[in-house]
Amino acid sequence: MTRCIWVLVLLLFAGTASSQVLNNPGQTNPIDYSQPRQYRIAGIEVTGSNFLDPNALISLSGLTVGDEITVPGEVISRAIQKLWDQGILGDVEIYATRVEGNDIYLTFDLKERPRLSRFVFNGISKTQQDALRDKVSLQRGRTVTDAVLSSTRNIIKEYYIDKSYLNVKTTITQRPDSILPNSVVLNINIDKGDKVKISDIEFAGNEAFSDKKLRKQLKKTKEKRFYKIFTSSKFNRTEYENDKQLLLDFYNSEGYRDATIVSDSVYKVSEDRLAIRIVIDEGIRYYYRNITWNGNYLYDDDYLTRVLGIAKGDVYNKQELDKRLNYNPTGIDVSALYQNDGYLFFNIDPVEVRVQGDSIDLEMRVSEGPQATIDKVVVTGNDKTSDYVILRELRTLPGQKYSRDDLIRSRNELAGLGYFDPEQIGLNPIPNPAEGTVDINYSVVERPNDQISLSGGWGGPIGAVGTVGLTLNNFSTRKLFNLSEWRPIPSGDGQRLSLNVQANGKYYQSYSFSFTEPWLGGRKPNSLSVSLFKTVYRTAQTTASAEEQRLNVNGLAVGLGRRLNWPDNYFMLNHSLSYNQYNLTNYPLFQDFTNGKSNSISFVNTLSRVSIDNPTFPRRGSNISLSVNLTPPYSLFTDKENNYEFIEFNKWMFDASYFINLAGNLVLNTRAHFGFVGTYGGGNEIGPFERFKLGGSGLGGGNIFVGTEYIGLRGYEDESVVNVSSSADASLTSAGGVAYNKFVMEARYLISPNPAATIYGLAFVEAGNNFGSLQNYTPFKLYRSAGVGARIFMAAFGLLGFDYGWGFDTIPGAQNQKSGMFHFIIGQQIR
Numbered sequence: 151m152t153r154c155i156w157v158l159v160l161l162l163f164a165g166t167a168s169s170q171v172l173n174n175p176g177q178t179n180p181i182d183y184s185q186p187r188q189y190r191i192a193g194i195e196v197t198g199s200n201f202l203d204p205n206a207l208i209s210l211s212g213l214t215v216g217d218e219i220t221v222p223g224e225v226i227s228r229a230i231q232k233l234w235d236q237g238i239l240g241d242v243e244i245y246a247t248r249v250e251g252n253d254i255y256l257t258f259d260l261k262e263r264p265r266l267s268r269f270v271f272n273g274i275s276k277t278q279q280d281a282l283r284d285k286v287s288l289q290r291g292r293t294v295t296d297a298v299l300s301s302t303r304n305i306i307k308e309y310y311i312d313k314s315y316l317n318v319k320t321t322i323t324q325r326p327d328s329i330l331p332n333s334v335v336l337n338i339n340i341d342k343g344d345k346v347k348i349s350d351i352e353f354a355g356n357e358a359f360s361d362k363k364l365r366k367q368l369k370k371t372k373e374k375r376f377y378k379i380f381t382s383s384k385f386n387r388t389e390y391e392n393d394k395q396l397l398l399d400f401y402n403s404e405g406y407r408d409a410t411i412v413s414d415s416v417y418k419v420s421e422d423r424l425a426i427r428i429v430i431d432e433g434i435r436y437y438y439r440n441i442t443w444n445g446n447y448l449y450d451d452d453y454l455t456r457v458l459g460i461a462k463g464d465v466y467n468k469q470e471l472d473k474r475l476n477y478n479p480t481g482i483d484v485s486a487l488y489q490n491d492g493y494l495f496f497n498i499d500p501v502e503v504r505v506q507g508d509s510i511d512l513e514m515r516v517s518e519g520p521q522a523t524i525d526k527v528v529v530t531g532n533d534k535t536s537d538y539v540i541l542r543e544l545r546t547l548p549g550q551k552y553s554r555d556d557l558i559r560s561r562n563e564l565a566g567l568g569y570f571d572p573e574q575i576g577l578n579p580i581p582n583p584a585e586g587t588v589d590i591n592y593s594v595v596e597r598p599n600d601q602i603s604l605s606g607g608w609g610g611p612i613g614a615v616g617t618v619g620l621t622l623n624n625f626s627t628r629k630l631f632n633l634s635e636w637r638p639i640p641s642g643d644g645q646r647l648s649l650n651v652q653a654n655g656k657y658y659q660s661y662s663f664s665f666t667e668p669w670l671g672g673r674k675p676n677s678l679s680v681s682l683f684k685t686v687y688r689t690a691q692t693t694a695s696a697e698e699q700r701l702n703v704n705g706l707a708v709g710l711g712r713r714l715n716w717p718d719n720y721f722m723l724n725h726s727l728s729y730n731q732y733n734l735t736n737y738p739l740f741q742d743f744t745n746g747k748s749n750s751i752s753f754v755n756t757l758s759r760v761s762i763d764n765p766t767f768p769r770r771g772s773n774i775s776l777s778v779n780l781t782p783p784y785s786l787f788t789d790k791e792n793n794y795e796f797i798e799f800n801k802w803m804f805d806a807s808y809f810i811n812l813a814g815n816l817v818l819n820t821r822a823h824f825g826f827v828g829t830y831g832g833g834n835e836i837g838p839f840e841r842f843k844l845g846g847s848g849l850g851g852g853n854i855f856v857g858t859e860y861i862g863l864r865g866y867e868d869e870s871v872v873n874v875s876s877s878a879d880a881s882l883t884s885a886g887g888v889a890y891n892k893f894v895m896e897a898r899y900l901i902s903p904n905p906a907a908t909i910y911g912l913a914f915v916e917a918g919n920n921f922g923s924l925q926n927y928t929p930f931k932l933y934r935s936a937g938v939g940a941r942i943f944m945a946a947f948g949l950l951g952f953d954y955g956w957g958f959d960t961i962p963g964a965q966n967q968k969s970g971m972f973h974f975i976i977g978q979q980i981r
Contacts, residue, residue, distance in 0.1 A: 186220050186221065186222055186223060187220070187221060188218055188219070188220050188221075188252070189218070189219055189220075189221055189249070189252055189253065189254035190216065190217070190218055190219075190252055190253055190254070191213060191214070191215050191216060191217045191218075191219060191253075191254060191255075191256060192215065192250070192253035192254060192255055193215060193255040193256070194208050194213060194214075194215060194255075194256050194257075194258065195247070195255070195256070195257045195258070196208065196257075196258045196260065197257060197258070197259050197260065198259055198260040198261055198262065199260055199262065201262060201265070201332065202238065202260075202262060207233065207258065207260070208258070210232055210233060210236060211229040211230075211232055211233055211258070212228065212229055212232055213225070213229050213256070219254075221246075221254065226244055229244060230242050230244060233258075233260070238262065238263055238293045238295070239260055239261065239262060239263060241260070241261035242258070242259075242260055242261075243258075243259040243260075244256055244257070244258055244259070245257055245259065262332060263293050263294055263295060264293075264294050264324070264326075264332050264333055264334040265291055265292065265293055265294065265330075265332060265333050265334070266288060266289065266290055266291065266292045266293075266294050266333070266334065266336065267290065267327040267329075267330050267333035267334060267335050268290065268327075268335055268336075269286075269288050269335065269336040269337075269338055270335065270336070270337055270338065271338050271340060272337060272338065272339045272340065273339055273340045273341055273342070274340050274342065281309070282305075282306060282309060285305050285309060286301075286302050286305050286306070287301060287302075287305075288302060288336070294324065294334055294336070299322050302320075302322065302338070303320045303322065306318070306320045306338070306340060307320065310340075310342055311386075311387075312386060313345070313384070314345045314346055314347065314384030314385060314386070315342045315343055315344075315345055315346070316343075316346040316385065316424070317342075317343035317344070317346065317421065318340065318341065318342050318343055319340070319341045319343070320338065320339070320340050320341075321338075321339045321341075322336055322337070322338050322339070323336070323337045323339070324336060324337075325337065343421070343422075344421060344422035345384065345422060346384070346385060346421075346422055346423065346424055347374040347383045347384065347385075347422065347423055347424075348371065348372065348373050348374060348383045348384075348385050348423075348424060348425070348426060349373065349374060349419050349420075349423040349424065349425050350373060350419075350425040350426070351365055351368070351371065351372075351373050351425070351426045351428070352425070352426070352427050352428075353427075353428050353429075353430060354427065354428070354429045354430070355412065355429050355430040355431055355432065356430050356432060357432060358404070358406065358432055358435070359404075364397060364400075364428075364430075367393070367396050367397045367400040368393040368396065368397065369392075369393060369396060370382075370386065370389035370390075370392065370393055371385070371386075371389060371390050371393045371426070374423075385416070385424060390416075390426075394411055394414065394428070397411070397428070397430075398410070398411065399469065401430075401432065402467070402468050402469065403467050403468075403469050403470065404435070404465060404467070405435040405436050405437065405465040405466045405467065406432050406433050406434070406435055406436075407433070407436055407466060407468060408431075408433030408434070409430065409431065409432050409433050410430070410431050410433075411428060411429070411430055411431075412429040412430065412431050413428075413429045414426065414427065414428045414429065415427050434508050435465065435466075435508060436465075436466035436505075436508050436509070436510050437463055437464065437465060437466055437508055437509055437510070438460055438461070438462060438463065438464050438465075438466055438509075438510060438512065439462055439463075439506075439509035439510060439511050440462065440511040440512070441455060441458070441460065441462075441511075441512045441513075441514065442511075442512070442513050442514065443455075443513075443514045443516060444513055444514065444515050444516065445515055445516035445517055445518070446514075446516040446518065447518060448488070448491075448493075448518055449487065454484060454487075454514070457474075457482055457483070457484055457487055458474050458475070458484060459474055460474065466510055471500060475498055475500065475514075476498075479770070479811070484498060485498065485554075486554055486555065488518065489552065489553065489554040490553045490554055490555045490556075491521070491551065491553070492521035492522055492523070492551030492552050492553065493518055493519055493520075493521055493522070494519075494521075494522035494552045494579065494581055494588055495517075495519030495520065495522060495581065495583055496516075496517065496518055496519055497516075497517040497519070498514055498515065498516050498517070499514075499515045499517075500512050500513075500514055500515075501513045501514075501515055519583075520586050521551055521552075521586070522551070522552040522581060522586055522587060522588045523549065523550070523551060523552070523586065523587050523588070524546055524547065524548050524549065524550050524551075524552055524587070524588055524589075524590060525548060525582070525585070525587040525588065525589050526548060526589040526590070527541070527544060527546060527547065527548055527589075527590050527592070528589070528590070528591045528592070529541065529591075529592045529593075529594065530591065530592070530593050530594070531570075531593050531594040531595055531596065532569075532570075532594055532596060533596060534569075534596055534624065534641055534642050535567075535569050535570075535596065535624060535642050535644070536626075536642045536643055536644075538672075539567075539642065539643060539644040540564065540567075540592070540594070542669060542672075542675070543560065543563040543564060543567065544560045544563070544564075544592070545559050545560045545563070546560050546590050552579070552588050557577055557579065557590065558577075560577075560592070561575050561577055561592075562761075562762075562763050562764075562771075564592070564594060565763065565764050565765065566760075566762075566765055567644070568599050568623055568765055569594075569596060569597070569599050569623070569624055569644075570594040570595060570596055570597060571594075571595045571596075571597050571905035572763075572764040572765070572766060572767075572905075573903045573905070574593075574594070574595040574905075575592070575593070575594055575595075576591070576592065576593035576594075577590070577591075577592060578590070578591040578592075578593070579591075595905075597905040597906070598906075599623045599624060600620075600621065600622050600623055600624070600639075600641075601619075601620070601621040601623070601948045602619070602620055603617060603618065603619035603620070603621065603650065603948060616652070616653060616654065617650065617651070617652045618650075618651050618652075619648065619649060619650035619651065620648070620649050620650075621646070621647070621648045621649075621948075622639060622641065622645075622646065622647040622648070623646055624641045624642060624643070624644060624645075625639070625640065625641055625643065625645040625646060625647040626640040626641050626642050626643035626645060627640075627643070627645060628640075628643055629641075629642070629643070644668055644669070645665070645666065645667050645668070646664075646665070646666040646668075647664075647665050648662075648663070648664045648665075649662075649663055650662045650663075656688060657687070657688045657689070658685075658686070658687050658688070659685070659686045660683065660684070660685040660686075661683065661684050661685075662681065662682065662683035662684075663681065663682045663683070664679065664680065664681035664682075665679065665680050665681075666678070666679040666680075667679075670710075674712070675712065675713045676710065676711065676712045676713075677709070677710070677711040677712070677724075678708075678709070678710060679707075679708070679709040679710075679711070679726070680707070680708055680709075681705075681706070681707045681709075682705070682706055683703075683704070683705045684702070684703070684704050684705075685701075685702070685703040685704075686700070686701075686702055686703075687700070687701040687702075687703075687737075688700050688701075689737070697736045698735065698736065699735065699736045699737045699738070700733075700734075700735040700736070700737060701732065701733070701734055701735075701737045702732070702733040703730060703731070703732050703733075704730070704731045704733075705728060705729065705730040705731070706728065706729050707726055707727065707728035707729075708726065708727055708728075709724060709725065709726035709727075709754075710724070710725050710726075711723065711724035711725070718759075720759045720760060720761045721757065721758070721759045722756075722757075722758050722759070722760070723755075723756070723757055723758075724754075724755070724756040724758070725753070725754070725755055725756075726753070726754040726755075726756075727751075727752075727753055727754075728750075728751070728752050728754065729749070729750070729751050730749070730750040730752075730857075731747060731748070731749055731750075732747065732748040732749075732750070733747055734746055734747070734748070743794045746795070747795070748794045748795060748796075748797055749795065749796050749797065750781065750796075750797040750839065751781060751782065751796070752779050752780060752781045752799075752857075753779075753780050753781075754777065754778070754779045754780075755777070755778050755780075756775055756776070756777040756778075757775065757776050757777075758773075758774065758775035758776075759772070759773075759774045759775075760772075760773050760774075761773075762809060766908050766943050767817070767898070767900050767903070767908055767910055767943075768809040768817070768819075769809060769811040769817050770809050770810060770811050770817075771809055772806070772807060772808045772809065773805075773806075773807040774805070774806045774807070775803075775804070775805050775806075776802075776803070776804050777801075777802070777803045777804075778800070778801070778802055778803075779799075779800070779801035779802075779803075779840065779857070780800050780801075781796075781797060781798045781799055781800070782796075782798065783798060783830035783831075784796045784798050785798055785829070785830055785831045785834050786830055786831065794837060797837060797839050798829060798830060798834075799827055799828065799829060799836065799837065799839060799840055800827070800828050800829070800830065801825070801826070801827045801828075801840050801857070802824075802825070802826045802827075802828075803823075803824065803825045803826075803859075804822075804823070804824045804825075805821070805822075805823050805824075806821065806822045806823075807819060807820070807821045808820050808821075812897075815899055815900035815901075815910075816897065816898070816899050817897070817898045817899075817900075818895070818896070818897055818898075819894075819895075819896045819897075819898060820894065820895050820896075821892075821893070821894040821895075821896070822891075822892070822893050822894075823861065823890075823891065823892040823893075823894075823918075824890070824891045825842050825859060825861075825889065825890050825891075826888065826889045826924065826927075827840050827841060827842075827888040827889070828888070828924060836888050836923075838885035838886075839857060839858075840857040840858065840859075841858055841859075841885050841886030841887060841888060842858075842859045842861060842886050842887045842888070842889075842890045842920055843858060843859070843860050843861065843869040843872075843886040843887075843920070844861045844862075844863050844869070844870075844871040844872070844886075844887065844890055844892070844918060844919070844920035845861075845862070845863045845866040845867055845868050845869050845870040845871040845920075846862060846863065846864070846866060846867055846868030846869065846870070846973060847862050847864070847868065847953070847973035847974065847975050848860050848861055848862030848975075849868065849975065849976075858886060859886075861890060861892060861918070861920075862973070863892065863916065863918045863933065863935065864914065864916065864935055864937055864939075864953050864955030864973055865935030865936070865937060865955030865956050865957035865958075865970065865971065866933065866935065866955075866957045866961065866967075866971075867967070867968075867971075869886075870961060871918070871919060871920045871933055871961060872886065872887050872920045872921075872922055873887070873919050873920060873921050873922065873926060873928075873931065873962075886920070887920035887921050887922050888921065888922065888923060888924060889920075889921040889923075889924055889926075889927040890918065890919065890920040890921065891918060891919065891929050891932075892916065892917070892918030892919075893916060893917050893918065893932070894914060894915075894916040895914065895915050895916070896912050896913070896914040896916075897912065897913050897914075898910050898911070898912045899911050899912070906944070907942055907943070907944050908942070908943040909940065909941070909942050909943075910940070910941055911938070911939070911940045911941075912938065912939050912940065912941065912953075913936075913937070913938045913939075914936065914937055914938070914939070914953070914955075915934070915935070915936040916934075916935055916936075917932035917933060917934040917935070918932060918933060919931055919932050919933055932959075933957065933958075933959045933961065934957075934958040934959055935955045935956055935957045935958060936955065936956055936958070937953055937954050937955035937956055937970075938953070938954055939951060939952055939953030939954065939955075939973075940952060941975075948976075949975065949976075950975065950976055951974075951975045952972060952973065952974050952975065953972070953973045953975070954970060954971070954972050954973075955970065955971060955973060956969055956970045957969060957970075957971075
């Protein structure tokens with residue numbers, strides 16, 4: 151019916167246009183309506199066109215000079231309609247200026263639509279105005295048409311509906327621009343109204359699960375409740391539709407594979423509240439009965455059933471079945487069993503061969519296919535990093551059998567380099583079934599990974615300490631003498647060069663240099679590291695006549711590391727030989743040892759296993775290390791008055807960190823740390839070297855004794871935690887403890903994966919203690935704390951972060967201990 155009305159209106163418009171053509175008052179030769187006559191168009195003139203090209207308008211009309219037309223007739227009506235359809239004209243009239251015999255002269259009298267001069271938002275904040283300017287398609291000089299105005303209203307409406315302003319009203323008024331001719335200014339008046347919240351979500355037809363349980367399955371559609379401070383209750387149609395599917399997925403995962411949403415309604419309760427009612431037909435709950443295998447030759451039925459891990463009588467779960475068949479991130483799956491042995495073309499199709507009552511029989515139809523061999527391996531996206539640096543980390547090499555585990559491991563190895571954005575490392579196997587081969591394409595996105603370190607801390611007796619450092623994580627000595635490769639430094643070969651200066655002025659300065667080659671010789675992952683350092687420490691003179699107290703420390707270390715293939719290829723073994731020399735001038739380092747030299751020669755052995763998937767924000771995997779630092783046992787075969795001319799100790803440290811992905815971007819990290827320092831002879835006293843300092847953020851205020859370990863314990867003052875049982879122990883508390891342990895449980899949530907600034911929040915509980923003697927060591931006597939914090943990892947500066955921790959226990963002898971405190975971290979992780 152509506153369509154018919156519009157046809158009548160169009161015909162009426164066409165009739166009016168025709169009459170305008172034929173009844174022009176200035177026409178010298180009237181046209182007889184009662185007798186249609188054929189004319190030849192002798193000329194066409196356009197009036198009222200100030201900005202539009204007249205010739206283009208004539209062309210758009212479909213009329214040209216020389217055309218034969220019938221007057222009255224439909225040709226003129228069609229021409230008017232064509233011009234009107236362009237949307238750029240506000241009025242169109244065509245009339246005959248004169249008629250000479252069979253020649254007719256036409257005039258197009260047009261009124262152009264105005265053009266946009268500018269537009270102004272009213273009724274909203276500047277922030278919202280800026281956001282809408284980027285969304286609406288309003289450009290200066292554009293013709294203001296009904297379609298443009300309608301599109302603008304719709305965009306504004308969608309923008310505010312997405313923010314839960316469902317009652318938004320938009321009014322657009324036009325006013326002439328006083329400066330530009332035929333131009334208008336649009337006043338866009340917006341009345342957002344109140345935010346519309348969800349007051350109630352109710353269910354009908356649900357018997358197996360309560361309303362409360364079903365509401366939890368709706369991830370983005372939540373009720374407004376006073377206690378839900380951090381939960382949004384706005385209504386978003388797209389998110390609501392997604393949540394309805396999540397609801398059905400939940401039912402399916404619980405065995406209700408026939409569950410359907412019979413109906414749902416969203417209705418207004420008030421101007422700022424709406425309610426949702428969902429009617430569900432649950433159906434019956436299904437269970438697995440018989441599972442059989444067909445087409446499998448490599449593995450027998452019993453073995454595949456054990457790998458599948460589904461038994462007769464288990465609740466039918468299509469999603470879990472698909473995970474155990476195709477990809478199980480937390481364990482082995484059937485596809486991995488085949489694909490890790492080269493069967494890339496393996497396929498499995500679970501078919502429901504019988505449904506009887508609440509029981510389902512499955513037949514697993516297997517197509518094993520041939521083993522695939524890797525043909526080509528291609529890496530793209532590395533503009534700075536040399537190809538060989540990437541290729542040597544890959545475990546998928548041409549000629550090898552395809553393995554899905556090797557593919558994923560290669561991705562983790564590339565992420566571990568730190569040169570690429572871990573979130574954008576692409577893996578693309580391209581199978582060629584005809585040849586039985588597969589090409590593998592890796593795509594990477596490089597990110598800045600050189601770091602300028604600007605950090606600070608407060609270090610006990612020496613006060614504030616500042617650090618300036620430069621770390622080049624992808625350095626190249628090969629390009630060092632090729633000036634064309636300095637952009638701005640030679641890079642791309644995976645070497646690491648670090649320069650660091652730490653000082654607080656006259657009383658403390660420390661300089662260090664280190665260089666690491668991760669692939670010594672270029673053929674095997676055997677690393678070589680060299681480091682040099684010098685530290686100067688002075689104590690403040692209390693009187694003008696007091697002698698200067700000074701400690702100089704010089705050191706050199708050389709390390710070799712290699713990857714192991716046993717017990718598995720995640721293990722690494724590192725050996726390091728270091729020499730440190732301590733020069734004392736009136737410096738009360740330990741009891742009667744105040745002048746002279748002390749030498750430390752130690753051999754460090756570290757066995758570690760690292761299997762984390764991302765160095766910046768690990769979601770799964772572990773990092774475990776056992777380190778043993780040994781000096782020669784001088785006391786066993788020498789008898790010297792000065793026990794510190796050659797330092798002896800043995801130091802043992804164990805660190806374990808485990809990551810588990812709880813859901814999405816939520817990760818649980820658990821850590822355990824232990825450290826012990828001892829001597830070789832039972833009666834020998836442990837010196838002030840290589841001790842532990844526990845408490846605070848773990849930022850050491852100057853590494854006075856090389857090897858001193860600064861361990862964080864949030865919620866307590868820096869270096870404040872040392873448990874002593876005697877005055878002899880207490881005399882060494884300034885040097886630190888000889889045994890410590892610490893336990894941490896930390897929940898992390900990734901806020902932004904942006905490689906330029908990776909951000910995550912955290913909540914933690916931890917406990918630890920530091921002991922002045924091994925006899926006093928009690929592993930479960932702990933100082934406890936809890937708190938929250940955040941971390942920002944910036945490629946150019948490293949880790950930035952803060953924590954607020956509450957200490958639950960009182961440290962004996964501590965003065966004015968605070969129950970809660972902030973810890974600010976720059977450039978250093980808390981152990």
